Amino acid sequence: MTMPYETILIVVLALPFAGSCLAALFRSNARNTEAWLASAVSFTCLVLVGASYPHIVNGEVIRTTIEWVPELGLNFYVRMDGFAWVLAALIASIGLLVVLYARYYMSPQDPVPRFFSFLLAFMGAMLGIVLSGNLIQLVFFWELTSLFSFLLIGYWHQTAQARDGARMALIVTSVGGFSLFAGILILGNIVGSYDLDRVLASGDMIRAHSLYIPTLVLILLGALTKSAQFPFHFWLPQAMAAPTPVSAYLHSATMVKGGVFLLVLLWPALGGTEEWMRLVGSAGLISFILGAFIALFQQDMKGLLAYSTISHLGLITLLIGLNSPLAIVAAIFHLMNHATFKASLFMAAGIIDHETGTRDLRRLSGLRRFMPITATLAMVAAAAMAGVPLLNGFLSKEMFFAETIETHDNSLLDQALPYIVTAASMFTVAYSLRFIAEVFFGPPPRELSGTPHEPPFLMRFPVGLLVLACLLVGIVPTVTIGPLLRTAVHAVLGDAIPTYSLAVWHGFTPEFLMSLIAISGGVTIYLMLRSYLLGAEGPPLLRHIKGQRIFDRVLVAVSWQLARRLEELLGTRRLQPQLRLLISVALLAGLAPAFTHGIDIWRTARTSFDVTFAVIWAVGGACALAAAYQGKFHRFAALIFMGGAGLVTCVSFVWLAAPDLALTQLVVEIVTTVLLLLGLRWLPKRIEKFSAADAPERDPGWRRYRDLGIAIASGAGLGALAYAVMIRAEPDSIARFFVENAYALGGGTNIVNVILVDFRAFDTFGEITVLGIVALTVYALLRRFRPAAESIPVPEQQYSQDLYDEAQPNREKGDTLKSAMAVPRLMIALLFPVICTTAVFLLLRGHDLPGGGFVAGITMAVAFILQYIARGTTWTEDHLRILPVHWMGAGLLITAGVGMAAWWFERPFLSSSFSYREVPWIGPVPVASALLFDLGVFALVVGATVLMLIAIAHQTVRSHRTPSSRASSAAATSATAEVR
Amino acid sequence: MEIVLAIGIGVLAGSGVWLVLRPRTFQVIIGLSLLSYAVNLFIVAMGRLKIDAAPILGSHVGDDMASLPDPLPQALVLTAIVISFATTALFLVVLLASRGLTGTDHVDGREP
Numbered sequence A: 001m002t003m004p005y006e007t008i009l010i011v012v013l014a015l016p017f018a019g020s021c022l023a024a025l026f027r028s029n030a031r032n033t034e035a036w037l038a039s040a041v042s043f044t045c046l047v048l049v050g051a052s053y054p055h056i057v058n059g060e061v062i063r064t065t066i067e068w069v070p071e072l073g074l075n076f077y078v079r080m081d082g083f084a085w086v087l088a089a090l091i092a093s094i095g096l097l098v099v100l101y102a103r104y105y106m107s108p109q110d111p112v113p114r115f116f117s118f119l120l121a122f123m124g125a126m127l128g129i130v131l132s133g134n135l136i137q138l139v140f141f142w143e144l145t146s147l148f149s150f151l152l153i154g155y156w157h158q159t160a161q162a163r164d165g166a167r168m169a170l171i172v173t174s175v176g177g178f179s180l181f182a183g184i185l186i187l188g189n190i191v192g193s194y195d196l197d198r199v200l201a202s203g204d205m206i207r208a209h210s211l212y213i214p215t216l217v218l219i220l221l222g223a224l225t226k227s228a229q230f231p232f233h234f235w236l237p238q239a240m241a242a243p244t245p246v247s248a249y250l251h252s253a254t255m256v257k258g259g260v261f262l263l264v265l266l267w268p269a270l271g272g273t274e275e276w277m278r279l280v281g282s283a284g285l286i287s288f289i290l291g292a293f294i295a296l297f298q299q300d301m302k303g304l305l306a307y308s309t310i311s312h313l314g315l316i317t318l319l320i321g322l323n324s325p326l327a328i329v330a331a332i333f334h335l336m337n338h339a340t341f342k343a344s345l346f347m348a349a350g351i352i353d354h355e356t357g358t359r360d361l362r363r364l365s366g367l368r369r370f371m372p373i374t375a376t377l378a379m380v381a382a383a384a385m386a387g388v389p390l391l392n393g394f395l396s397k398e399m400f401f402a403e404t405i406e407t408h409d410n411s412l413l414d415q416a417l418p419y420i421v422t423a424a425s426m427f428t429v430a431y432s433l434r435f436i437a438e439v440f441f442g443p444p445p446r447e448l449s450g451t452p453h454e455p456p457f458l459m460r461f462p463v464g465l466l467v468l469a470c471l472l473v474g475i476v477p478t479v480t481i482g483p484l485l486r487t488a489v490h491a492v493l494g495d496a497i498p499t500y501s502l503a504v505w506h507g508f509t510p511e512f513l514m515s516l517i518a519i520s521g522g523v524t525i526y527l528m529l530r531s532y533l534l535g536a537e538g539p540p541l542l543r544h545i546k547g548q549r550i551f552d553r554v555l556v557a558v559s560w561q562l563a564r565r566l567e568e569l570l571g572t573r574r575l576q577p578q579l580r581l582l583i584s585v586a587l588l589a590g591l592a593p594a595f596t597h598g599i600d601i602w603r604t605a606r607t608s609f610d611v612t613f614a615v616i617w618a619v620g621g622a623c624a625l626a627a628a629y630q631g632k633f634h635r636f637a638a639l640i641f642m643g644g645a646g647l648v649t650c651v652s653f654v655w656l657a658a659p660d661l662a663l664t665q666l667v668v669e670i671v672t673t674v675l676l677l678l679g680l681r682w683l684p685k686r687i688e689k690f691s692a693a694d695a696p697e698r699d700p701g702w703r704r705y706r707d708l709g710i711a712i713a714s715g716a717g718l719g720a721l722a723y724a725v726m727i728r729a730e731p732d733s734i735a736r737f738f739v740e741n742a743y744a745l746g747g748g749t750n751i752v753n754v755i756l757v758d759f760r761a762f763d764t765f766g767e768i769t770v771l772g773i774v775a776l777t778v779y780a781l782l783r784r785f786r787p788a789a790e791s792i793p794v795p796e797q798q799y800s801q802d803l804y805d806e807a808q809p810n811r812e813k814g815d816t817l818k819s820a821m822a823v824p825r826l827m828i829a830l831l832f833p834v835i836c837t838t839a840v841f842l843l844l845r846g847h848d849l850p851g852g853g854f855v856a857g858i859t860m861a862v863a864f865i866l867q868y869i870a871r872g873t874t875w876t877e878d879h880l881r882i883l884p885v886h887w888m889g890a891g892l893l894i895t896a897g898v899g900m901a902a903w904w905f906e907r908p909f910l911s912s913s914f915s916y917r918e919v920p921w922i923g924p925v926p927v928a929s930a931l932l933f934d935l936g937v938f939a940l941v942v943g944a945t946v947l948m949l950i951a952i953a954h955q956t957v958r959s960h961r962t963p964s965s966r967a968s969s970a971a972a973t974s975a976t977a978e979v980r
Numbered sequence B: 001m002e003i004v005l006a007i008g009i010g011v012l013a014g015s016g017v018w019l020v021l022r023p024r025t026f027q028v029i030i031g032l033s034l035l036s037y038a039v040n041l042f043i044v045a046m047g048r049l050k051i052d053a054a055p056i057l058g059s060h061v062g063d064d065m066a067s068l069p070d071p072l073p074q075a076l077v078l079t080a081i082v083i084s085f086a087t088t089a090l091f092l093v094v095l096l097a098s099r100g101l102t103g104t105d106h107v108d109g110r111e112p
Helices: A005-023 A031-051 A082-105 A112-130 A135-153 A160-191 A196-201 A203-208 A212-226 A235-241 A244-253 A257-270 A274-296 A301-321 A325-356 A372-386 A392-405 A412-440 A457-475 A482-493 A510-535 A547-570 A575-597 A611-630 A635-655 A659-680 A692-697 A701-726 A735-746 A751-759 A761-783 A796-807 A815-820 A822-845 A853-871 A873-879 A884-904 A929-979 B002-020 B025-045 B071-102
Strands: A062-069 A074-080 A914-919 A923-928
Touching (some): A005 A062, A074 A082, A074 A196, A082 A244, A082 A257, A112 A244, A112 A257, A135 A196, A135 A244, A135 A257, A160 A203, A196 A203, A196 A257, A203 A212, A235 A301, A244 A301, A257 A301, A257 A325, A274 A301, A301 A412, A325 A392, A325 A457, A325 A482, A392 A457, A575 B002, A611 B002, A611 B025, A659 A853, A701 B025, A751 A761, A761 B071, A822 A853, A822 A929, B025 B071
Antiparallel strands (some): A914 A923
């Protein structure tokens, strides 16, 4: 294959993900197709990784970068050195074997596309971790592995065990992943780059930095959770609810190795300090001892293997924590060896489970006679796990023993270390022996349903291959594993490789003695405890301490009890405290700069005092205060006062040289008042009473005074701020651009309008869309409107009018209202064309003189509303067909169409154009696309305003109809009941 | 002039805040309207006061920044006026629906 070796890496990374997408597409029982696809993908990856070996063998590094956001230093950076190569090869090769094994393991009922799709995606994510040259990219793939681990553990999601195990694994590893991300961010900040090469080269700077300890702790949290190290080990046994291929692949050979991989990877940057040794070393030592001890007392085969995995990962972590180059060599070596023998043991356990239907060590017995080949393979693998000579586990274990004998910090623990690890290793031997002895020896099993027999050859084949690797490495290490180990170590430690020997026989060294003691001690322990173990449920002493239960308790306490208590303490469903808090915070935030920088408002005004303006505002202020005062008991008065304040605002806009705003404010004021008037009818009566019995109805005095204080402070603050700004000269803002270019680029002289329909047309487009959405929401809400019972009868005034009309012989019901409205009705009928013309006039001149789509639209709506007021809903709708939703749709289509028309001329969305056309008798007339845009705005505003007002107005018609018809039908039913 | 407008803004805002903190929905809706007047005036005031000079080109001597008022706040406020009408309408409908459903016009949907 001739492919530049840089692109090889990209292909290796992309292939599993592509395979994952493809795998998801097959039928749910396509086991063979899936297995073929997944094998092809992993085999190709393996070949490609193998082909790149020559390029990394001498400490060289393959690097490929795909630029993403180079300005921020964010690139997709793939990097492979010797260490990464070894892991990539491990991931791809064990992946291939697991896929093969899974083909026979999964039953025809299982939906296999999901399984293989997740498995391949996991493989891609794992390769992503080891091949990342950028630390953020590494964290990304790290999170992906947590995610796919979750999905794979929960593969049989119909069982509660799988769901709980998956959830726990996800929570623990993703909390770790989050810490890791935080740690990596600090690390990148210290170094100034997330580039792995630069981070690795800055070890001294990192270790001397004041943030070294937090960084270290955060990154360790990530690594230790992923590798299931004490005190985060409890998720791994729960994850055994996953299908066995997943346990073999993710939870022994690859994903849990991610943590120790990261530790080895970052050792040159973070390691070598006392803190490193204490934290990493103690976590590793405790996991090693605890895992080995608990594993012996497990009754579930996979549980035993899970605790054994925790123990072996603890061994590796302990080695990394010892801070010596030789220990790193041993750690890498044991990492490779553990992957081979543990994966094969998991697969063997899966075969036994498959054949007998149980994983309980107490029920299994004497299987050697039924499946001799599997038994032999499992025995060799278990012996490798125990550290029996001539097998790979023995070699790395011996290096481990040798390293513990060395002096590190010469503390008491350091001196006791050889004895402690020898004692713990006895348990390793004991549980390995127990696994073999219980399952394969003894009398034939009795309680099984069928007769177990050997699995298909291809299901056994992966186990055999892995066991062969154990043997070859164990017998001829220098030929088989030697070069690979040297390549990996070279990548981590650089040229300063410590001298180590891979020979099988080193003579009667202390470490050999330790191995012998461990093996004989282990056999003794097993023989002594044999009968006890068959009855034991969990380990002695630790039986009642269940990590899972503690985890659940913590989870419930944090996510439910604590959250609820906090909500009770800090939260409220009441609006007033929330608003009070919001306004107070805003007030304080506004006041803070005044305290820190002082406030400078003692300058001379820039414009002269005007008595008229002051008088107008005296009225306006009085209106505002009166509205505030009357808001509760005199709603109608408050509404009128609010209108007064609005009119003063409108006049102020005229004064402030904002004619467009004044026009808009005026017409909006009209429709707002009409709107609120329509709403008043549905509110409860509230009559001011002064008796003592109604006292609790009012707020307690101090609360009112507090609110008054907040209100006065807010008003004074905003006023002072406005004043402080107004008396200063204006800065040179972007306004200059609009003034200078309104005519040149927009073709209009009304700058405000040109901004709205041309420069900032996209904003306007968004705003009218919002307007349309709000109108539709109002309409939709009112379709389901049910008024309160006391508001349903006709209002008192109308009721008395009707009574009067009915009492008079020559009048009909409604005549009083009709005669009262006779004059207004005539005036409004005459005004209708005038107002419409005004609206069109405002629209057309908007580009050059005050006016525009917004104000014209509301004016047009006012014309319609007036008809409703004068003639009543029924008459108006019989004579005038207004379809507000059509108006709105047309408006949106026109504005969007004008915007998209710009594409026709290959210009960006909403680009405008204008020119002058000669019109007979009138002369040159400006023709701007912006005018069309304004037409759309006009149509939408008309539609939205009319829709909102009419929707509320219609309620009166509806509610009169509904109760009366309901009452008459009720009367009819009672009448028929009486007849019967 | 500045002082008058500043006091005006202050009174509008103060009345608005007071009403917004009241327990009845109608008070809140009036308060929001008053607040929106205050804020709109405040935004226009950020462009400083220019008397007798509409932002219309060619309407007076000299089309430059010194003689014209700042058009940008005006453009911002123009849409704000229309949007505030829409939110008032929406709030009114929510208010009416809440009143119909709960039988009370208290902002929390139940009497304290």
